[in-house]
Amino acid sequence: MPDSGYPWPISTTRLDNGLRVVVSEDRTAPAVAVNLWYDVGSRHEPAGQTGFAHLFEHLMFEGSVNVAKTEHMKLVQGAGGSLNATTNPDRTNYFETVPAEHLELALWLEADRMGGLVPALTQETLDNQRDVVKNERRQRYENVPYGDAWLRLLPLLYPPGHPYHHATIGSMADLNAADLATFQAFHQTYYAPNNAVLTVVGDTGVEEVVALAEKYFGAIPARAEIPVAPDGRVVPATGVPTEETVVTDVPAPRVYVAHRTYPFGTPNHDVVTVLATVLGSGRGSRLYQRLADGERIAQPDLVGAYGVDLAHAPAPLIATATARPGVSGQRLAEGLAEVVDELATVPVTPTELDRAKALLTTAWWRQMSTVDGRADALGRYATQFGDPATVADRLPGWLAVTADQIAEVAAEVLTAADRVTLTYRPEETP
Amino acid sequence: MTLIAERPGPGAARPYRFPQVVRRVVAGGQVVAAHLPGQNLAVALLLLDAGAGREPVGKEGLGGVLAKALEEGTGQRDATAYALAIEALGTELVTGLDWDTFQASVQVPVDRLGAAVELLAEAVRTPRLDPDDVRRVRDDEATALRMDWANPGPRADAVLRADLFGADNRWGRPMYGDPDSVAGLDVEDVTVFHSEWFIRPGTLVVAGDLDRIDLDGLAAAAFAGTGGGPVDRGTPIEVPRHDRRRIILVDRPGSVQSTLRLGHPAPHRAHPDHVPIALAGTVLGGAFTSRLNHLIREVRGYTYGIRGEFASSRRFGRFAVSSGVQTAVTAPALVESVGEIARTRAGGVTEDELAVARSWRAGQLSVELQSPRAIAGALTTLVVHDLPDDYHARLRESLLAADVAQVSAAAATHLHPESLTLVVEGDAALIRDELVATGLGEVVDHPVG
Numbered sequence: 001m002p003d004s005g006y007p008w009p010i011s012t013t014r015l016d017n018g019l020r021v022v023v024s025e026d027r028t029a030p031a032v033a034v035n036l037w038y039d040v041g042s043r044h045e046p047a048g049q050t051g052f053a054h055l056f057e058h059l060m061f062e063g064s065v066n067v068a069k070t071e072h073m074k075l076v077q078g079a080g081g082s083l084n085a086t087t088n089p090d091r092t093n094y095f096e097t098v099p100a101e102h103l104e105l106a107l108w109l110e111a112d113r114m115g116g117l118v119p120a121l122t123q124e125t126l127d128n129q130r131d132v133v134k135n136e137r138r139q140r141y142e143n144v145p146y147g148d149a150w151l152r153l154l155p156l157l158y159p160p161g162h163p164y165h166h167a168t169i170g171s172m173a174d175l176n177a178a179d180l181a182t183f184q185a186f187h188q189t190y191y192a193p194n195n196a197v198l199t200v201v202g203d204t205g206v207e208e209v210v211a212l213a214e215k216y217f218g219a220i221p222a223r224a225e226i227p228v229a230p231d232g233r234v235v236p237a238t239g240v241p242t243e244e245t246v247v248t249d250v251p252a253p254r255v256y257v258a259h260r261t262y263p264f265g266t267p268n269h270d271v272v273t274v275l276a277t278v279l280g281s282g283r284g285s286r287l288y289q290r291l292a293d294g295e296r297i298a299q300p301d302l303v304g305a306y307g308v309d310l311a312h313a314p315a316p317l318i319a320t321a322t323a324r325p326g327v328s329g330q331r332l333a334e335g336l337a338e339v340v341d342e343l344a345t346v347p348v349t350p351t352e353l354d355r356a357k358a359l360l361t362t363a364w365w366r367q368m369s370t371v372d373g374r375a376d377a378l379g380r381y382a383t384q385f386g387d388p389a390t391v392a393d394r395l396p397g398w399l400a401v402t403a404d405q406i407a408e409v410a411a412e413v414l415t416a417a418d419r420v421t422l423t424y425r426p427e428e429t430p
Numbered sequence: 431m432t433l434i435a436e437r438p439g440p441g442a443a444r445p446y447r448f449p450q451v452v453r454r455v456v457a458g459g460q461v462v463a464a465h466l467p468g469q470n471l472a473v474a475l476l477l478l479d480a481g482a483g484r485e486p487v488g489k490e491g492l493g494g495v496l497a498k499a500l501e502e503g504t505g506q507r508d509a510t511a512y513a514l515a516i517e518a519l520g521t522e523l524v525t526g527l528d529w530d531t532f533q534a535s536v537q538v539p540v541d542r543l544g545a546a547v548e549l550l551a552e553a554v555r556t557p558r559l560d561p562d563d564v565r566r567v568r569d570d571e572a573t574a575l576r577m578d579w580a581n582p583g584p585r586a587d588a589v590l591r592a593d594l595f596g597a598d599n600r601w602g603r604p605m606y607g608d609p610d611s612v613a614g615l616d617v618e619d620v621t622v623f624h625s626e627w628f629i630r631p632g633t634l635v636v637a638g639d640l641d642r643i644d645l646d647g648l649a650a651a652a653f654a655g656t657g658g659g660p661v662d663r664g665t666p667i668e669v670p671r672h673d674r675r676r677i678i679l680v681d682r683p684g685s686v687q688s689t690l691r692l693g694h695p696a697p698h699r700a701h702p703d704h705v706p707i708a709l710a711g712t713v714l715g716g717a718f719t720s721r722l723n724h725l726i727r728e729v730r731g732y733t734y735g736i737r738g739e740f741a742s743s744r745r746f747g748r749f750a751v752s753s754g755v756q757t758a759v760t761a762p763a764l765v766e767s768v769g770e771i772a773r774t775r776a777g778g779v780t781e782d783e784l785a786v787a788r789s790w791r792a793g794q795l796s797v798e799l800q801s802p803r804a805i806a807g808a809l810t811t812l813v814v815h816d817l818p819d820d821y822h823a824r825l826r827e828s829l830l831a832a833d834v835a836q837v838s839a840a841a842a843t844h845l846h847p848e849s850l851t852l853v854v855e856g857d858a859a860l861i862r863d864e865l866v867a868t869g870l871g872e873v874v875d876h877p878v879g
Contacts, residue, residue: 028468030444031796066435070728074719078786079440080793097797104438115433131731131756135687139734139754143687145580203444219432249684251580252573282522283501283513293509296566300498301574325573351514358520362538365471369801 005364005395010378010388011206013213017222018194021213022378022388024201026371032202033371034106035095036114037379040190042170043089043163043229043312048177051133051170054087055178056186058129060094061085065116069125072109079105082372089164090310091383097372100203104212110198111216114191118184126180137169145250146424149320153258156242156420157316163232164313192223199379199388202371232313235260237418245329245423252299253329254322257336258420260314261307261413265385270397271409272307272317277356278348278406279339280305280319284355287321290339297327297335311384317414329423337419343410348403357399364395446796446826449805451812451819452640456649458656459631462813464805465640472543472638473802475535476554476652477813479661480627482605483529483745487598488614491571491607492623493532495615497525498567500534503558516549523553529605529743530814532627537803540642547634548651554628555655561617568620572613579609582689582754585680586855589876590691593678593851594748595669601746630658633813637805667746669695671849675871677764678851681858681878688760688856692738692767693750694846699742699815705828706840711740712787713779713837714770714845715751719786721770722751732756732763738771740844744814749845757857761864764854768847768870775845778838787837792829795822 013021042053063069076083081098096106141147151167158164198217200209262268280287280303287305291298302322308315319340323332367373382388449464466472485492501523503509516523521536534554536546578584588604595602603611634652636645671694682689697703708716715722715738726736736753751771755763779787799808799822812821852870854861866873 029796029800030446031800065433066437070719070724074786075437077717077719077790080789080791080797082794082797099444099793099796101441101443104441108434108438112433128728128731132727132734135732135754135756136734138686138756143582143685143754145577216434221432251577282517284510284517288513289510299573299577300570302577322577324570351518355514355517358518359522362471362520365539366537366801366803369469369471369803371800 003396004392006368006392008374012382012388013210015193015214015218017218017220019213019217020197020382021210022197022199022382023204023206023209024374024378025205026201027203029371030100030203031097031371032100032103032200032204033095033097033375034103034110035093035199035372035375035379036110037197037383038092038191039195039383040092041088041090042166042168043232044190044227045166048174049182050166050174051168052174052178052182052186053092054168054170055129055133055175056183057085057087057092058133059121059125059183060113060117062125062129063120064113065119066112067109072113075105075109081106087168088310089168090312093376093379095372095376103200103204107212107216111220114193114196114217115220117187117191121180121184123180126178126183130175130178134172134175137172141169146254149256149422152244152246152422153256153316153318153420156244156422157258157260158232158235158313161230162235162313163229164310189223190226192226193217193220194222195226197379197382199375199382201375201378229312233263235314239417241416242420243423245425247425247427250424250426252323252325252426253327253332254424255320255329255333255336256422257319257340258422259317259414259418261317262314264309264311264315267397268409269307269315271401271405274353274356274360274398274401275343275406275409276305276307276317277359278352279343281356281359286339287319291321291335295335297324297332298322299324329425333421333423337416340414341416343414344407348406353403360398361395446823448799448808448820448822451809452645454645454649456646457653459649459653460633461636461645461649462633462809463636463640463645464809466638466802466805467641469639469802470539471537471802472540472636472643473535473537473806474543474547474550474648475533475635475806475810476550476632477635477810478532478627478630478632479663480532481528481530483600483664484627485600487600487603488611489619490600490603491575491612492615492619493527494606495564495568495571495612496620496623496628497527497532498571499559499564499620500525500553500557502563502567503560504552505556505558506552512549512553516546519546519549521546523550527606529601529745531810533810535806540638543638543643544647544651547648551652551654557624559621559624564617564620568612568615572609575607575612576609582682582685582687582855586689586691586853589678589680590693590750590851590853594693594695595746601667629656630661631656635806635809635813637802637809664745666698666700669746671695671846672851673849675848675850675852677865677871677873678853678876679858679862679865679873680853680855680876682855683857683859685857686757687754688757688854688861690753690755690764690767691750691853692850693748694849694851696740696747696749696844697742698745698747700744703840703844705825706832706836707740707844709784709787709791709829709832709837710774710779710841710844711738711749712791713783714738714774714841717787717790721774722767725766725770726753726755726763730766732759736767757860760854760856760861761868764852764865764870765868768850768852771845771850772847774841775847778841779834781834784832784834784837788829788832792826795826
């Protein structure tokens with residue numbers, strides 16, 4: 001068992017304005033990854049403003065005081081870099097990987113939109129990006145079969161008012177109602193240096209990065225009080241299974257079984273991660289062996305299970321299967337539930353456990369094989385757990401999970417009485 | 431003002447280097463490897479000259495069914511035992527298919543690479559191919575394709591391909607086949623395809639820390655029991671362009687977006703204009719900052735994204751634009767997209783645009799070629815297209831050296847807005863009249879079914 005999942009140096013410095021700067025030097029390739037985690041996500045959105053954190057992420061690419069509209073992308077790509085950003089319920093991150101000689105450019109761009117976005121934000125930009133986001137919603141959720149499963153599962157898993165109750169993409173009605181003043185306030189409230197972690201990984205050193213961070217970010221003022229999101233850590237069990245059936249234009253019945261488990265980063269979430277791999281990753285998994293290969297009621301390429309890595313409330317475990325021709329949604333749902341139930345009653349064998357740990361080990365080193373993968377991980381651990389060095393504990397944490405722990409966790413959080421089942425059924429054909 | 435207004439220039443450029451490449455012939459097969467010192471993960475990829483282009487017309491999807499059937503048990507163990515053995519090493523057997531090659535690969539911590547390659551070879555060279563299993567896999571693949579074809583895109587892609595290349599040709603039919611072609615395959619098709627193409631040695635591509643890898647041992651496992659000489663790769667295919675533009679409408683009732691696929695034939699991979707063609711494609715549609723994405727997304731807000739690029743295989747190529755646009759703006763999105771293609775052909779590219787395109791393409795060689803998987807992909811390019819070890823370094827130089835005149839000439843020569851086929855998959859009842867009114871070309875309804 002490796003002692004560490006992160007065998008590279010890590011340095012953390014806090015600037016006077018509260019910005020944490022994490023550096024991990026690796027001179028292997030002439031590239032650097034720059035990654036900013038802002039501790040704001042859709043969990044911070046009040047009712048009537050769903051989708052705002054994500055729409056805001058789009059606005060961050062549209063110019064700031066010293067960067068003209070459309071120039072951000074052009075400068076990074078013109079430097080040979082790759083860039084993007086993502087928003088989820090927990091947080092928003094922005095990242096670019098550039099040839100090492102362009103590190104300073106990347107930091108200048110990030111500082112300019114952290115400290116100088118609001119004066120550049122226009123109604124025209126907001127209207128344009130609102131249309132883009134509405135098209136993103138159409139493309140990813142509305143125009144594809146089963147595309148809205150995640151949007152349907154969240155409100156079944158989390159009650160109204162819970163920070164994970166609504167999906168990050170938001171509702172069309174709220175997006176239509178978004179006004180400029182709200183976004184200006186959003187930036188002033190959350191995009192402060194003391195609410196962010198700047199991580200740089202690759203062909204550079206601590207002194208260089210800290211000096212550049214001080215130069216470009218150092219004068220951006222801290223914000224005294226940053227509002228916290230509603231506390232979602234306790235979600236009372238209903239004691240009643242929740243079921244929803246959607247009859248719509250889909251090619252075959254599909255079932256999702258979902259449970260609230262534990263927040264990402266806790267030892268029990270490590271157990272859930274290994275459990276999900278035993279249950280639903282690969283042809284050797286229980287779901288594949290039982291439903292796709294054994295009873296042959298599920299499509300082989302479409303069975304799986306995964307634990308979602310959300311950190312601020314009990315995160316979901318989701319298992320899914322799609323019916324083979326002639327198999328009903330009900331039959332499939334029963335089969336899926338049975339395999340999930342057995343996690344508590346049929347002990348995980350050493351072979352199953354070793355298989356899961358081997359797959360997770362490869363997945364871990366795959367993320368660590370690029371500077372951008374490492375930068376994202378360090379930013380996450382610094383933001384969510386206060387110390388980027390805790391990144392090294394995750395892989396050993398997974399590898400320490402025992403079969404008994406899996407059975408205990410399954411008995412605790414995967415009970416039928418606390419289960420959400422979402423079933424899609426094709427419309428009857430005349 | 432607290433921010434620094436002046437944009438910093440670049441620091442001293444680091445020299446570009448692609449990992450050291452090692453080539454060997456062992457046990458009748460070729461090994462091409464890249465040395466990644468200190469890397470914990472390693473990838474091994476067996477490359478066979480058995481791409482979709484080898485499938486007989488009418489048997490599209492054969493390679494995909496065979497790929498899945500490889501894991502249904504081998505001469506040594508049944509399907510479950512095989513899955514448990516390979517996954518216990520931390521990898522799945524990853525298979526892939528394109529027009530030129532079939533690929534099977536494993537990705538594991540470096541100390542497990544030998545065992546993983548033995549299992550890879552066991553599945554590829556000695557699959558059980560029990561007739562009942564093959565039939566079941568075929569039926570599952572047909573169902574999987576039917577599921578996939580319920581999404582927007584695959585039908586539009588197939589319609590475009592057939593119109594560009596002719597459905598009588600293998601390369602005018604979908605690379606992975608369609609639900610009907612797969613359903614029509616029989617067991618013998620699969621076993622014959624295996625014996626014809628999967629026991630030739632091929633090439634073993636390896637990316638990892640070669641100080642901890644026994645290449646000869648890997649090769650011995652990968653090439654054991656193989657035979658058969660090199661095969662004719664075929665010559666580039668001359669594909670005539672259409673003499674006029676037209677719209678093919680594929681009905682998808684209730685669709686909230688229209689899926690656009692615009693295209694025409696283009697040069698094969700070995701064409702001498704490859705680099706300027708790639709750069710012209712980048713300026714027009716290959717990057718976020720490209721003309722098409724700028725206009726259709728960032729100015730108009732019609733879409734979440736639009737891309738246009740030249741793509742090429744050994745024997746043929748095409749230029750294609752793809753997007754999903756809100757139903758109500760289908761006609762203007764189409765008109766403006768064709769307008770950008772025409773403008774790029776007529777006026778070429780500007781120095782500003784080209785500067786971004788060439789730096790981006792060159793920089794991507796440093797930025798994107800980091801992981802063993804990515805390096806293995808780059809080595810695959812060397813093998814498939816007979817390129818030298820220093821290809822990536824030379825490519826970087828030619829990208830950076832390309833000037834406006836060369837790239838504009840490539841745009842003028844290789845873009846053909848007047849012979850584009852414009853496939854629109856969307857709610858025909860809502861968009862048909864507007865498409866006719868655009869005057870872009872005759873509107874043809876694709877037959878349902």
